[in-house]
Amino acid sequence: MTNGGPTRDERWQIQIRDLHKSFGAQQVLRGIDLDFERGKTNIVIGGSGQGKSVLMKHLMGLLQPDSGHIYVDGEDIVGLHDVAIAKVQRKFGMVFQYAALFDSLNVVENIAFPLIERYRLPRGEILDRVRDLLRRLDLDNVPGVEEKFPAELSGGMRKRVGLARALVDRPQILLYDEPTTGLDPIATKNVDEMIRRTADDFGVTSVVISHDMASTFRIGDRIAMLYDGKIVACGTPAELLAAPDPRLREFVEPSGAVKFGVPS
Numbered sequence: 397m398t399n400g401g402p403t404r405d406e407r408w409q410i411q412i413r414d415l416h417k418s419f420g421a422q423q424v425l426r427g428i429d430l431d432f433e434r435g436k437t438n439i440v441i442g443g444s445g446q447g448k449s450v451l452m453k454h455l456m457g458l459l460q461p462d463s464g465h466i467y468v469d470g471e472d473i474v475g476l477h478d479v480a481i482a483k484v485q486r487k488f489g490m491v492f493q494y495a496a497l498f499d500s501l502n503v504v505e506n507i508a509f510p511l512i513e514r515y516r517l518p519r520g521e522i523l524d525r526v527r528d529l530l531r532r533l534d535l536d537n538v539p540g541v542e543e544k545f546p547a548e549l550s551g552g553m554r555k556r557v558g559l560a561r562a563l564v565d566r567p568q569i570l571l572y573d574e575p576t577t578g579l580d581p582i583a584t585k586n587v588d589e590m591i592r593r594t595a596d597d598f599g600v601t602s603v604v605i606s607h608d609m610a611s612t613f614r615i616g617d618r619i620a621m622l623y624d625g626k627i628v629a630c631g632t633p634a635e636l637l638a639a640p641d642p643r644l645r646e647f648v649e650p651s652g653a654v655k656f657g658v659p660s
């Protein structure tokens with residue numbers, strides 16, 4: 397379907413319709429139609445500067461489009477007032493590229509930050525939630541981890557603390573903006589595994605922005621390609637492998653990560 401309202405199909409947690417966004421004379425999003433499937437890992441690929449981060453910021457209401465609609469669980473979030481958008485934002489967790497932890501806060505304080513910011517929860521309950529996440533993300537086997545500061549953690553641990561912070565308010569949707577950019581292949585595989593495991597263990601819908609083809613085809617349930625402000629290919633990994641779109645092939649093939657079957 398294209399520019400109509402959302403389907404009532406529960407399968408799609410987010411539906412984007414005819415989304416436009418310009419900065420001055422620069423048209424970044426030029427009519428995006430895209431659905432993200434509930435409980436799945438949805439990946440958006442595209443070259444640098446194509447508008448991937450801009451698109452992601454719209455999902456959480458951090459940017460307002462010039463026109464178009466974004467339905468989250470069937471509710472159009474475009475133009476919502478502050479209180480309503482804050483409620484929508486609580487459905488989302490955001491995992492930042494470099495974990496973006498606060499250097500002066502320890503692990504518990506970093507993870508608990510969104511809770512302290514949003515609610516007046518008893519300290520005991522906050523600690524329970526944080527410790528549950530430390531266990532589930534395999535961070536509890538490091539002695540004294542709760543009091544450690546980000547500088548005392550390995551890169552992989554920092555990523556997991558950042559993930560714990562994104563999960564602490566029990567989001568339904570996790571957004572990852574280029575989570576493997578700048579990582580070596582082993583670290584990339586670890587992050588891929590973390591994304592997959594989190595999707596399975598927490599049942600979240602994942603939206604991952606990526607330009608890493610190997611990761612994309614390893615973890616994606618659905619893949620969409622953003623090019624020149626539009627979605628030029630979208631589907632399962634198998635569907636994308638079979639898609640003839642030259643812009644897609646040009647983007648994916650040079651990476652050597654994926655060998656396209658030659659259609660006969």
Ligand SMILES: Nc1ncnc2c1ncn2[C@@H]1O[C@H](COP(=O)(O)OP(=O)(O)O)[C@@H](O)[C@H]1O
Pocket residue numbers: 419424442443444445446447448449450451
């Ligand atoms: N707040 C902003 N103001 C002006 N231009 C912006 C803003 N945010 C992004 N852009 C521009 O929009 C384009 C897409 O940016 P971005 O979404 O960050 O690309 P990427 O696909 O690499 O994530 C870039 O040309 C960028 O300079």
Ligand SMILES: [Mg+2]
Pocket residue numbers: 448449450573574
């Ligand atoms: Mg970006």
